[in-house]
Amino acid sequence: AQTVTQSQPEMSVQEAETVTLSCTYDTSESDYYLFWYKQPPSRQMILVIRQEAYKQQNATENRFSVNFQKAAKSFSLKISDSQLGDAAMYFCAYRRGTNAGKSTFGDGTTLTVKP
Amino acid sequence: EPEVTQTPSHQVTQMGQEVILRCVPISNHLYFYWYRQILGQKVEFLVSFYNNEISEKSEIFDDQFSVERPDGSNFTLKIRSTKLEDSAMYFCASGSLTEAFFGQGTRLTVV
Numbered sequence: 001a002q003t004v005t006q007s008q009p010e011m012s013v014q015e016a017e018t019v020t021l022s023c024t025y026d027t028s029e030s031d032y033y034l035f036w037y038k039q040p041p042s043r044q045m046i047l048v049i050r051q052e053a054y055k056q057q058n059a060t061e062n063r064f065s066v067n068f069q070k071a072a073k074s075f076s077l078k079i080s081d082s083q084l085g086d087a088a089m090y091f092c093a094y095r096r097g098t099n100a101g102k103s104t105f106g107d108g109t110t111l112t113v114k115p
Numbered sequence: 116e117p118e119v120t121q122t123p124s125h126q127v128t129q130m131g132q133e134v135i136l137r138c139v140p141i142s143n144h145l146y147f148y149w150y151r152q153i154l155g156q157k158v159e160f161l162v163s164f165y166n167n168e169i170s171e172k173s174e175i176f177d178d179q180f181s182v183e184r185p186d187g188s189n190f191t192l193k194i195r196s197t198k199l200e201d202s203a204m205y206f207c208a209s210g211s212l213t214e215a216f217f218g219q220g221t222r223l224t225v226v
Contacts, residue, residue, distance in 0.1 A: 033213060043204050045158070045217035052213065091158060100146040100212050102171055105158040 002027045004094050006106035013082045014114050020067075021077045021109045023092030031097030034068065034075045039089040039108070048090070051075065053097065079111075087113045117141045121207050121218035128197055128225055136192045136221045140209030147190045148208040148215065149182065151175070158206070164190065197225045 003026045013019035025034070036048040051059045051068050058066050063083075067076045079086055092106040120139040128134050140147050149161040162172040162182055169182065181193045190209075194201055202225045207218045 035214075037217070042219070043152070043222070044219045045206055045208075047214065047216060050214055093158075095215065097212070100163075100165070100210055100215075102148060102160040102163050102173075103150075103158075103208075103215060104160070107157050 002029075002094050002096070002104045004092055004104050004106040006092055006109050008109045009107070010110045010112070012112040012114060013079070015082055015084060017082055018078060018080045019082055019111065021079075021090050021092075021111065023075045023077070023106055025073050025075065025092070025094045027073070027094065027096075029096055029098075033095045033097060034066075035093040035095065035103065036064070036066070036075075036077045037091045037093060037105075038086075039091060041088075045091075049077065082113050084113050084115060087111055119207055119209050119216050119218035121205075121221050123221060124219065125222045126224070128223070130199060130225055131196050133193065133195050134197055134223065136194075136205050136207075136223070138190045138192075138207030138209075138218055139188060140190055140207070141216060142188075144209035144211055144216075146170075146210045146212075146215070147184070148210070149192045150206040150208065150217075151203040152206065152220075153200075153203045161192070194223075197223075199225050201225050 032053045034051045038046045063080045089108045093103040095103045122137045147164040152158045162176045163170045204220045208215045
């Protein structure tokens with residue numbers, strides 16, 4: 001079974017600084033996708049960034065980028081130039097590539113942004 | 116930008132009552148999912164639905180739960196005889212092979 005581990009229950013960052021959220025996963029599959037979702041206090045789940053396992057290049061979306069280390073099964077999220085609106089719970093998720101299977105989520109990391 | 120829409124946003128029901136949570140997936144997506152998140156806990160998979168049938172379900176998805184796509188657009192989750200422990204945020208998601216998008220969730224409170 002796939003597992004996703006987020007070892008940092010809470011993180012904080014100063015506004016305009018950079019923060020990295022950690023995620024590791026365990027799978028025997030070779031075809032899969034990894035995601036970071038943001039959940040603000042409204043509890044909506046917002047897709048932040050996506051990484052295909054077959055791609056060596058790390059995904060980037062504006063201030064958000066990932067460090068995908070396939071051999072180490074690590075998928076960290078870097079938020080640059082942090083903004084107050086980035087404060088939220090962040091979930092790392094794994095999804096099997098075949099048959100568009102379910103997503104397995106980590107426990108989440110609560111990010112606080114200090115002004 | 117297309118989005119997954121869930122209704123209602125908040126539902127309060129008495130223990131033992133049936134509830135139906137509704138979702139309108141993104142129109143060209145073929146894969147549909149329900150997840151739940153009990154307050155303060157992680158997001159848990161309930162069921163996935165493809166080609167008009169359940170493709171996978173978790174241990175949580177017992178006989179109390181059922182899903183339907185009654186009219187080709189809506190995707191519903193029915194919970195029969197709700198229990199206090201069913202109180203949670205319920206998320207619908209729709210996806211393609213490469214990504215999945217979540218609705219804004221329905222907060223279910225069982226009293």
